[in-house]
Amino acid sequence: MNMVVCVKRVPDTSESEVHIDGSGKGIDTSRLSFGINECDNYAVEEAIQKKEALGGNVTVISLGDKQSDEVIRMALAKGGDDAIRLEDEAFAGSDAVAVAKALAAAVKDVEWDIVFTGALTDDDGYAAVPVALGEILGVPFATYVKKLEVMDDGKKVKVGRELEGGLMEMVEMTTPCVLGIQTGINEPRYASFKGIKQAARKEITIKSASDLGLDASDCGEAGSWAALEQFTPPVVGEMAEILEGEPDETAGKLAGILKEKGLV
Amino acid sequence: MKDILVLMEHRQGAMRDVSLEMLSGAAKLGGTVVAVLLGKDVDAFADKAAGLADKVIYVNDAMFENYNSRAYQKALEALIAENGPGLVLIGNTAQGVDMAPALAVSTGFPLVTDVTAIEMDGDKPKPTRTFYGGKLNAHMNMKDADTYILTIREATFPADDPSKSGEIVKTDNPVSDDLSYRQFVEYVEPEVGDVDITQSSLLVGVGRGIREDKNLPIVEELAKLLGADLAASRAVVDAGWLPSDRQVGISGKTVKPKLYLAVGISGAFQHVTGMKGADVIVAINKDPDAPIFGIADYGIVDDLFKVVPKLTEKVKELKGA
Numbered sequence A: 001m002n003m004v005v006c007v008k009r010v011p012d013t014s015e016s017e018v019h020i021d022g023s024g025k026g027i028d029t030s031r032l033s034f035g036i037n038e039c040d041n042y043a044v045e046e047a048i049q050k051k052e053a054l055g056g057n058v059t060v061i062s063l064g065d066k067q068s069d070e071v072i073r074m075a076l077a078k079g080g081d082d083a084i085r086l087e088d089e090a091f092a093g094s095d096a097v098a099v100a101k102a103l104a105a106a107v108k109d110v111e112w113d114i115v116f117t118g119a120l121t122d123d124d125g126y127a128a129v130p131v132a133l134g135e136i137l138g139v140p141f142a143t144y145v146k147k148l149e150v151m152d153d154g155k156k157v158k159v160g161r162e163l164e165g166g167l168m169e170m171v172e173m174t175t176p177c178v179l180g181i182q183t184g185i186n187e188p189r190y191a192s193f194k195g196i197k198q199a200a201r202k203e204i205t206i207k208s209a210s211d212l213g214l215d216a217s218d219c220g221e222a223g224s225w226a227a228l229e230q231f232t233p234p235v236v237g238e239m240a241e242i243l244e245g246e247p248d249e250t251a252g253k254l255a256g257i258l259k260e261k262g263l264v
Numbered sequence B: 001m002k003d004i005l006v007l008m009e010h011r012q013g014a015m016r017d018v019s020l021e022m023l024s025g026a027a028k029l030g031g032t033v034v035a036v037l038l039g040k041d042v043d044a045f046a047d048k049a050a051g052l053a054d055k056v057i058y059v060n061d062a063m064f065e066n067y068n069s070r071a072y073q074k075a076l077e078a079l080i081a082e083n084g085p086g087l088v089l090i091g092n093t094a095q096g097v098d099m100a101p102a103l104a105v106s107t108g109f110p111l112v113t114d115v116t117a118i119e120m121d122g123d124k125p126k127p128t129r130t131f132y133g134g135k136l137n138a139h140m141n142m143k144d145a146d147t148y149i150l151t152i153r154e155a156t157f158p159a160d161d162p163s164k165s166g167e168i169v170k171t172d173n174p175v176s177d178d179l180s181y182r183q184f185v186e187y188v189e190p191e192v193g194d195v196d197i198t199q200s201s202l203l204v205g206v207g208r209g210i211r212e213d214k215n216l217p218i219v220e221e222l223a224k225l226l227g228a229d230l231a232a233s234r235a236v237v238d239a240g241w242l243p244s245d246r247q248v249g250i251s252g253k254t255v256k257p258k259l260y261l262a263v264g265i266s267g268a269f270q271h272v273t274g275m276k277g278a279d280v281i282v283a284i285n286k287d288p289d290a291p292i293f294g295i296a297d298y299g300i301v302d303d304l305f306k307v308v309p310k311l312t313e314k315v316k317e318l319k320g321a
Helices: A038-054 A066-078 A096-107 A129-137 A193-201 A247-260 B017-029 B043-050 B069-083 B100-107 B213-226 B234-238 B269-275 B304-320
Strands: A003-007 A009-011 A034-036 A058-063 A082-086 A114-118 A141-151 A156-162 A168-174 A177-181 A204-207 A226-232 B004-007 B033-039 B055-060 B087-091 B111-121 B124-131 B136-142 B148-152 B167-170 B182-188 B202-206 B229-232 B259-263 B280-285 B298-301
Touching: A003 A038, A003 A066, A009 A066, A034 A038, A034 A066, A038 A058, A038 A066, A038 A114, A038 A141, A038 A177, A058 A066, A058 A096, A066 A082, A066 A193, A066 A204, A082 A096, A096 A114, A096 A129, A096 B100, A114 A129, A129 A141, A129 A177, A129 B100, A141 A168, A156 A177, A247 B280, A247 B298, A247 B304, B004 B017, B004 B069, B017 B033, B017 B043, B017 B087, B017 B111, B017 B148, B033 B043, B033 B069, B043 B055, B043 B167, B055 B069, B069 B100, B087 B100, B100 B111, B100 B148, B111 B136, B124 B148, B202 B213, B202 B269, B213 B229, B213 B259, B213 B304, B229 B234, B280 B304
Parallel strands: A003 A058, A003 A114, A058 A082, A082 A204, A114 A177, A141 A177, B004 B033, B004 B087, B033 B055, B055 B167, B087 B148, B111 B148, B202 B229, B202 B259, B259 B280, B280 B298
Antiparallel strands: A009 A034, A141 A156, A156 A168, A168 B182, A226 B136, B111 B124, B124 B136
């Protein structure tokens, strides 16, 4: 059972302020930390668990500049075997479909039964890569996958897709297939010290758009469904009444409000 | 303006709200609103759709008894080719997201997902969506095309009362492909735990800001003192710190307590959808731009590890008094 897992390096904005930069199309990343996209971390774990159970090879692929090597190496340290990084100025401004086209071109030279991606990314949140990739490759696909069972010697998979309200939709598909992995499907491991040392020595193959046989019209904004025109701060409704002061004061004010409302 | 095709979503014998919301929103964009209903013996949904659409294309076939994204994709490909709509609206739901990107690839028409607002520039939509978990709005410029596909976030448009009586056109199933490579098996209902948070009158919601499960006792102590149950954001459940039946949001539960005290929760749309109906919402978060403050009644912008123990102390004093 050979697998590909696609990972993306993203800024962690979950608990940080996000400021629009001067261009209006980007953000100020100077005070943000970066790491692997959250769903992708679960996708890596799922691929490695299946490899450990069934044997085979895990190829890690990422589209990004040299800084993406850190997330690739972490996936290698956890049990990935090979790595490819797709880097080209032509990829700038790619939306989900342009990314999917590049990934589709990259996996053509790799032997695989399942391609894993995250179901969505923490930055743009398009949630369209796995399904677009499956269609481009002409194989079955499913996204929001929160359960995966390999059946019939790897000829089929049974996946549980997470629907609204915690309902799970079970579907069976033939392989090869593309699966978009949702968070919570497993417990991602930490890399071992030994794994990290070994991963540091592994080669990461770099491929450009032309190496992948892509035309300029397939890449970046030209190859995308839509281009980002401008960021604006979100329109917030009526803001909360912010209680000001030191923790002692704010906690006291809040306790008073709860009492007044009969909630204490 | 060309027609707007709107895909009706239903599951387990119920029409999903997003279907009627999209029909209502489409009516305000101008153009003829055509509902597409794929299902097995769902005549009642056709009637419901007709109340908000100018026309309902109803394909009644066993193939559509349960959702199968491939069957839906193939049917939409055929119906788009036949009707030549300017715009196709699909719910940005677990169903829609599993199909729309493939439809866009196979038809060659551009797609923007998770749309929260639409303006029209002639026949071309100018969609807005969010980036970075709702911290920024992104205004998108779509590639010029004959047909544009958008997936629409739930609750983007209010659902109007029925005001139309669209013609229901029963249509033969246009799909003859062999779809056996992907088959629906069953639905699995979520597990039931010890506490039903949908019935709780007071909830303390815990988010990513709690950092580690060993920090949970500080919120547990406060919750116990208030007589509240603990609820959680997705991140906390994914990490295994609280069981999945405590999860609030689109993929968890919808709650309507008297008090929802959000601790270390940023307030991503997926979570907020599940708790915005609470009578009083209080948020404690160190990020002043956290979207949770946009829906909370009261907020404290500070480190939860400083504020929560103090709050516990103060509530204790009040209770003792």
